[in-house]
Amino acid sequence: MRIAALIVAAGRGTRAAVHGAGPKQYAEIGGKTVLARAVAAFAGHPPVDEVKVVRHADDGDLYRDAVASVATGKLTEPAIGGPTRQASVLCGLEALAASPPDLVLIHDAARPFVSAKTITNVIAALEAHPGALAALAVSDTLKRASDGVVTETIARFGLWRAQTPQGFRFADILAAHRKAAAAAIDTFTDDAAIAEWAGLDVAIVEDSSSNVKITTAEDLEVADRQFSSVLEPRVGTGFDVHRFTEGDHVWLGGVRIPHSHKLEGHSDADVVLHALTDALLGTIGDGDIGQHFPPSDPKWKGAASKLFLEDAARRVRERGGRVGNVDITVLAEAPRVGPHRQAMQELIGGVLGIPAQRVGIKATTTEQMGFTGRREGIAAMATAMVYLPADGA
Ligand code: MG
Numbered sequence: 001m002r003i004a005a006l007i008v009a010a011g012r013g014t015r016a017a018v019h020g021a022g023p024k025q026y027a028e029i030g031g032k033t034v035l036a037r038a039v040a041a042f043a044g045h046p047p048v049d050e051v052k053v054v055r056h057a058d059d060g061d062l063y064r065d066a067v068a069s070v071a072t073g074k075l076t077e078p079a080i081g082g083p084t085r086q087a088s089v090l091c092g093l094e095a096l097a098a099s100p101p102d103l104v105l106i107h108d109a110a111r112p113f114v115s116a117k118t119i120t121n122v123i124a125a126l127e128a129h130p131g132a133l134a135a136l137a138v139s140d141t142l143k144r145a146s147d148g149v150v151t152e153t154i155a156r157f158g159l160w161r162a163q164t165p166q167g168f169r170f171a172d173i174l175a176a177h178r179k180a181a182a183a184a185i186d187t188f189t190d191d192a193a194i195a196e197w198a199g200l201d202v203a204i205v206e207d208s209s210s211n212v213k214i215t216t217a218e219d220l221e222v223a224d225r226q227f228s229s230v231l232e233p234r235v236g237t238g239f240d241v242h243r244f245t246e247g248d249h250v251w252l253g254g255v256r257i258p259h260s261h262k263l264e265g266h267s268d269a270d271v272v273l274h275a276l277t278d279a280l281l282g283t284i285g286d287g288d289i290g291q292h293f294p295p296s297d298p299k300w301k302g303a304a305s306k307l308f309l310e311d312a313a314r315r316v317r318e319r320g321g322r323v324g325n326v327d328i329t330v331l332a333e334a335p336r337v338g339p340h341r342q343a344m345q346e347l348i349g350g351v352l353g354i355p356a357q358r359v360g361i362k363a364t365t366t367e368q369m370g371f372t373g374r375r376e377g378i379a380a381m382a383t384a385m386v387y388l389p390a391d392g393a
Pocket of ligand 1: 242270
């Protein structure tokens with residue numbers, strides 16, 4: 001019994017092509033292309049004897065680079081696809097026909113998470129049926145709508161979502177595809193539909209919901225995150241003080257608040273954003289605000305402190321980090337922070353790319369003790385939590 005896997009990778013996948021990386025099957029998830037992962041799933045499955053990819057005529061270099069890491073004796077010369085998925089599959093089947101296998105498993109390259117169990121179950125179903133497809137029972141209630149208004153609820157009983165692999169006895173599916181091509185019917189969206197049309201019975205093999213199809217850029221990002229190296233939490237703290245001087249407003253958390261005095265400083269003296277900038281820099285061990293924005297540099301005179309926070313956020317991003325949450329406490333007798341809390345949360349959340357609820361803003365007096373108690377100035381402390389790739393550094 002010879003079993004071949006045919007991986008269909010000839011599509012253009014433009015819906016996911018936002019990274020300028022070309023078709024989605026050549027995009028990387030966790031440092032390995034989608035195609036390489038799909039190929040490896042079959043090449044690493046002992047009962048599978050041969051893996052053949054159907055690629056686009058223009059993708060020769062992409063293909064070579066993609067499979068370099070998974071090249072095994074099982075991977076044979078790729079076939080060149082046609083203008084539709086259906087045509088591409090036929091190209092692949094014809095290429096296999098030179099040395100025909102007994103069974104063929106046709107699989108979309110865009111499903112890199114297919115499990116060994118699913119492959120095994122599809123092969124097993126072919127003992128009793130000429131065709132078998134991996135499928136998921138429909139669990140959502142289905143609606144038909146017209147102009148955005150529901151016209152019908154469709155009973156979901158007995159409905160399945162067709163996935164891949166779809167396995168067939170090779171001679172049967174080749175004959176069915178040739179017959180469809182001869183009849184000039186080119187609108188089949190999967191191979192099971194061609195098998196049904198040709199009168200073959202196709203068994204359902206219940207699949208797992210993890211065998212997702214990578215269709216959009218968002219799918220790619222989700223998949224990439226799953227495969228990315230483990231993230232570890234890092235914590236940083238910051239503290240800042242500025243003295244009051246003559247004026248009529250203070251800047252706190254990027255918000256202008258009318259007050260009897262202003263805070264003295266080289267920039268806008270926003271203690272909240274200064275403390276928070278230092279907390280973020282602390283998570284990556286990257287110095288402090290004074291090192292990156294020296295008060296001696298006239299360039300930063302009167303600067304909006306939002307710039308400093310944006311710079312720290314960029315440094316975290318460049319390390320592959322993302323902010324989990326931040327928390328700030330303002331120490332002052334006045335002004336009151338509460339009325340401005342939401343505006344600060346939204347501004348800081350916007351800079352850090354996190355929801356406002358992940359920005360804690362709290363305030364306390366110091367019971368009229370110490371320099372803040374004597375209304376000589378305002379202090380702020382901040383804590384930042386960042387997830388960084390665990391790289392051993
Ligand atoms: Mg400062």
